[in-house]
Amino acid sequence: MIPVTKSFLPEKQAYLDYLDRAWNKVWLTNRGELTLELEKRIKDTYAINNIIITNNGTIPLQIALKLLGNQGEIITTPFSYVATTSAIIWENCKPVFVDIHPEYLSIDESKIEAAITPKTTAILATHVFGNPCHIEKIEEIARKHNLAVIYDAAHCFGVTYKEASIFNYGDVSTCSFHATKIFHTGEGGAMFCNSEALYQKLFYSHNFGHNGPLDFHGLGINAKISELQSAMGLAVFDNLDYIFNERKKVVEYYLNNLNFEALSTMKIRENTKWNYSYFPVIFNSEDQLLKVQQQLNQSDIFPRRYFYPSLNTIEYVNGETMPISESIASRILCLPLYTGLTENELKLISNIINLC
Ligand SMILES: *Cc1c(COP(=O)(O)O)cnc(C)c1O
Numbered sequence: 001m002i003p004v005t006k007s008f009l010p011e012k013q014a015y016l017d018y019l020d021r022a023w024n025k026v027w028l029t030n031r032g033e034l035t036l037e038l039e040k041r042i043k044d045t046y047a048i049n050n051i052i053i054t055n056n057g058t059i060p061l062q063i064a065l066k067l068l069g070n071q072g073e074i075i076t077t078p079f080s081y082v083a084t085t086s087a088i089i090w091e092n093c094k095p096v097f098v099d100i101h102p103e104y105l106s107i108d109e110s111k112i113e114a115a116i117t118p119k120t121t122a123i124l125a126t127h128v129f130g131n132p133c134h135i136e137k138i139e140e141i142a143r144k145h146n147l148a149v150i151y152d153a154a155h156c157f158g159v160t161y162k163e164a165s166i167f168n169y170g171d172v173s174t175c176s177f178h179a180t181k182i183f184h185t186g187e188g189g190a191m192f193c194n195s196e197a198l199y200q201k202l203f204y205s206h207n208f209g210h211n212g213p214l215d216f217h218g219l220g221i222n223a224k225i226s227e228l229q230s231a232m233g234l235a236v237f238d239n240l241d242y243i244f245n246e247r248k249k250v251v252e253y254y255l256n257n258l259n260f261e262a263l264s265t266m267k268i269r270e271n272t273k274w275n276y277s278y279f280p281v282i283f284n285s286e287d288q289l290l291k292v293q294q295q296l297n298q299s300d301i302f303p304r305r306y307f308y309p310s311l312n313t314i315e316y317v318n319g320e321t322m323p324i325s326e327s328i329a330s331r332i333l334c335l336p337l338y339t340g341l342t343e344n345e346l347k348l349i350s351n352i353i354n355l356c
Helices: 013-026 033-046 057-068 082-090 135-145 196-205 225-236 240-258 286-298 321-329 343-355
Strands: 048-053 073-076 094-097 120-126 148-152 172-176 189-193 263-265 280-283 333-334
Touching: 013 033, 013 225, 033 048, 033 225, 048 057, 048 196, 057 082, 057 120, 057 148, 057 172, 057 189, 057 196, 073 082, 082 094, 082 120, 094 135, 120 135, 196 321, 225 240, 263 321, 280 286, 280 321, 286 321, 286 333, 286 343, 321 333
Parallel strands: 073 094, 073 120, 120 148, 148 172
Antiparallel strands: 048 189, 172 189, 263 280, 280 333
């Protein structure tokens, strides 16, 4: 079976060596040495301003919205994983969708201002498939209208934009370290910010609001990662060069071998060092997508319809019509992309798609 993705697994012994440190100290969570080391390695490697590692990539969105959303209207993209929208609703805010750019696939910055009302408090945009939004324009709009900017950067581990980590942009950026993501801790995630004051708030919010054992700064929740997860993170982190290189080879194979007269892929924004996190192909029609999917399934190949449906159409969301997002969502398929995909497998996948 060829799935859309496979978690990268480090050598088991390398993972056990990290776990030994938790065993020896009998220390399993509450920001132990493995978590602190993982934070430091990510922070130093990518020159990140402030990082807090968390137990998944959804809670950081909720914490950011709790602190910056003020139960107002949040301008957001309809083309993302459901967590981007559900976090808004979960925090008693209202998602206000703005359609996407048909090639970059992220929120269309030229349509944001028309969606702003006196109730708007923040913009929550996704750098979808690791492809940056129009960061400068969004920043300019947010300043002009006094809005917070939160980036769902769940797909962005390793991405740089204009030579800086993509996590350094926006008031808060979040990432997911879920098993299906390019860098993972099994379950896990992180939040990033530039302001020291906001960092303090994010920090206490992720640990029940604690200010020492007997005092509280304010309201909080439990978003802490465990040492067992951080051990996996450290063992995966040691292999990042290999992971990025292997994925790059897969992406280059697709780019060189698929017939781009019958389909297209997303356009990467200028000044981006991308991370090869996903390989989406966009067909001319949903019928064509379904035909290709069926042919692939018959050969035991399982691409995924990321992202379908367009989030504005989910029943509990009930958003306005978003023609571009709905059209793209009905025609886009993410192809298998992981370390260890062989050239024969890639040939098989590409041949089936090109023959359809
Ligand atoms: C994976 C993902 C999330 C959620 O991350 P979890 O770690 O699974 O909670 C949020 N947003 C996007 C765009 C994602 O792909």
